[in-house]
Amino acid sequence: MSTWYLSHQILIQSTFISLLLALSIQVPLRAGVFSFAGIGSYAIGAYTAAILTIRFQVPGIVAIGAGVLFAAVVGYLLALLVARLSGLYLGMATISFALFLAVVATNGGDLTGGATGLYGAISTVTTEHVLAVTAIVVLLLAANERGAFGRRVDAVREDPQLAVSLGIDVIRLRRTVFVISGALGACAGGMNSLLRTTVSPETIGFHLVVTALTMIIVGGALSWAGAAIGAVIFTWLPTVLQFVGEWQLLVYGFLVAIAAVYFPTGLLGLLQSGWRWFRARGRRIPAEGAGALEPDAAEEPERVLSALSSAEARQ
Amino acid sequence: MAQDVLNALTLGSLYLLFALGMSLAWGTIGILNFAHGSIFMFAAFSAHLIVRDVALPIVAVIAFGVLVGAALSVLLQVLAFEPIQRRAEDHRKAELQILVGGIGIAIIPLAIAQHLTRSVPFGYSAGTFSVTTWDLGFVRLSNIQLITLVTAFGLAGLIGWWLRAARPGLALRAIGVDSEVATMMGVDRRRLALLTMAVAGGLAGLAGVLLTYYLGSIAPETGDAFLLKAFAAIILGGVGSIAGVVVGALVLAGIETFVLVTTNGSWTPAIAFGLIFFMLLVRPNGLFGRQEVRRT
Numbered sequence: 087m088s089t090w091y092l093s094h095q096i097l098i099q100s101t102f103i104s105l106l107l108a109l110s111i112q113v114p115l116r117a118g119v120f121s122f123a124g125i126g127s128y129a130i131g132a133y134t135a136a137i138l139t140i141r142f143q144v145p146g147i148v149a150i151g152a153g154v155l156f157a158a159v160v161g162y163l164l165a166l167l168v169a170r171l172s173g174l175y176l177g178m179a180t181i182s183f184a185l186f187l188a189v190v191a192t193n194g195g196d197l198t199g200g201a202t203g204l205y206g207a208i209s210t211v212t213t214e215h216v217l218a219v220t221a222i223v224v225l226l227l228a229a230n231e232r233g234a235f236g237r238r239v240d241a242v243r244e245d246p247q248l249a250v251s252l253g254i255d256v257i258r259l260r261r262t263v264f265v266i267s268g269a270l271g272a273c274a275g276g277m278n279s280l281l282r283t284t285v286s287p288e289t290i291g292f293h294l295v296v297t298a299l300t301m302i303i304v305g306g307a308l309s310w311a312g313a314a315i316g317a318v319i320f321t322w323l324p325t326v327l328q329f330v331g332e333w334q335l336l337v338y339g340f341l342v343a344i345a346a347v348y349f350p351t352g353l354l355g356l357l358q359s360g361w362r363w364f365r366a367r368g369r370r371i372p373a374e375g376a377g378a379l380e381p382d383a384a385e386e387p388e389r390v391l392s393a394l395s396s397a398e399a400r401q
Numbered sequence: 402m403a404q405d406v407l408n409a410l411t412l413g414s415l416y417l418l419f420a421l422g423m424s425l426a427w428g429t430i431g432i433l434n435f436a437h438g439s440i441f442m443f444a445a446f447s448a449h450l451i452v453r454d455v456a457l458p459i460v461a462v463i464a465f466g467v468l469v470g471a472a473l474s475v476l477l478q479v480l481a482f483e484p485i486q487r488r489a490e491d492h493r494k495a496e497l498q499i500l501v502g503g504i505g506i507a508i509i510p511l512a513i514a515q516h517l518t519r520s521v522p523f524g525y526s527a528g529t530f531s532v533t534t535w536d537l538g539f540v541r542l543s544n545i546q547l548i549t550l551v552t553a554f555g556l557a558g559l560i561g562w563w564l565r566a567a568r569p570g571l572a573l574r575a576i577g578v579d580s581e582v583a584t585m586m587g588v589d590r591r592r593l594a595l596l597t598m599a600v601a602g603g604l605a606g607l608a609g610v611l612l613t614y615y616l617g618s619i620a621p622e623t624g625d626a627f628l629l630k631a632f633a634a635i636i637l638g639g640v641g642s643i644a645g646v647v648v649g650a651l652v653l654a655g656i657e658t659f660v661l662v663t664t665n666g667s668w669t670p671a672i673a674f675g676l677i678f679f680m681l682l683v684r685p686n687g688l689f690g691r692q693e694v695r696r697t
Contacts, residue, residue: 118493120497167682168681168682170685171681171685173493173496173497174433174496174497174500175681175685177500178632178636178677178681179677179678179681179682181629182629182632182633182673182674182675182677182678183674183678185629185670185674186671186674186675186678189667189668189670189671189674190671192667193667193668193671292625292629295504296504296508299501299504300505303501303505332516333512333516335508335511335512335515336508336509336512336513336516338505338508339505339506339507339508339509339511339512340505340509341505342501342502342504342505342506342508343481343502343505343506343509345505346481346485346498346501346502346505347480347481347484347485347498347502348484350488350489350494350498
């Protein structure tokens, strides 16, 4: 176990960092906010942590914490700026925000190290720290996906107008989501640059958007667990499927395309509906004879309704 | 100075050809195709594969690129976007799925081209066409620049006229306003969507082949850069407006050329992103876009 752990340390680190990055897109997406600002926050976090570590030799936790705070503030300001936008327009605005930051990093002169980036950001951050941070983040997110707050987020995603009429402060929730997304992205970026001791503009780009989206879409966008499934799959797939080798990108493309077209709820959604089907089947089999009629009759209106709505959707 | 203007116009025409189809599909049938850049690149790449073996004249190369682009685009529509639009619960979710699906599909042609070329730029040096430059005194104009300018503005005018005056064009615009009512009025949404995607793909293929002739060679990654620039052009002009795309493409190319000439050029990639962000903040419907009412 421990030799395996040591020899796969880099992969373990990148699994958790990708998970945090994926969560920075998944959290807004769950609230129906199509924002890629998390990628920009990743850049902010990565550069802030590296600059603070190299120039002022601050401890790793302070460097990352400063990046997280800074990105959270930027996230709030961005939320105020793009408050009018929604859907694809919001997605495009936040993508351009993230890519703009990459160009800024290239042109930052001495502060950001230009096109070559920064080297030698040595700190005491270890895999255990990454694990602990990710565990706390996941616990908090999992708690927020349940109960009243979770239902509120669901309402805002499914029908913002309805949510407003139910007294949910949609605008405030959207701002909160931007702040959380900024903090998560910056946390991932900061930890990544301190663990790798380097950051360069090439590591921030459109490919990062693709990576994060890939994980969320294949895993499932509606829960942190989906992002976790995605992060594990796409970090470990290259090592498992070594024969895929140079066609790795092609496999990724196919996976994302198939998931986006045919399984919009991702692997998590498939697992959930499979589990529900399994349980429902288990319940019906023993109830033969007189008892069998009752649940059937109770399900009848529901089934009729769902048949109706699917017929409507097809039109 | 005059030379810079001409170069900006040529670049603008290439952006225009690329963005025209994307804007058309987005503004009418509601498909924001993120694989447009990949189609553009792969059409140019397929033409390269043919030209490598058979020395073809430019007309044949262009025709081949247009056909490949249109075929890929129609295939994408049938295999991915139609199923998404059929299955999605509502318009918003369909938009998102189309965007994500496009991003995923865009990887596939890119991976194939990168694998076959080993990421080395490709061109049409084996073809029969050669670039000749005429010196007009104040400016030097090459034959490929002339072809690009004429086709880009000609096609933009043609499509603009078709949308305004022809019956299918009117039907397509009706879909853009309200797809359900349009269907009730007897508009065949599916057929028009396929036609739109074919035209968009064909234009992308045309832009790809012309860009490859203009620059001599292009790398497989060029598609991604063009995609984001086309967004800037579309957002600047307003989604679905042909005049808007023309103005957007020319303004973007103009600013980029200006920055490239006056500075060392390291800020050039930021212009498109800055424009997108700025326009979405100040005027999300673009300079020529329709006003849209959104309540939340």
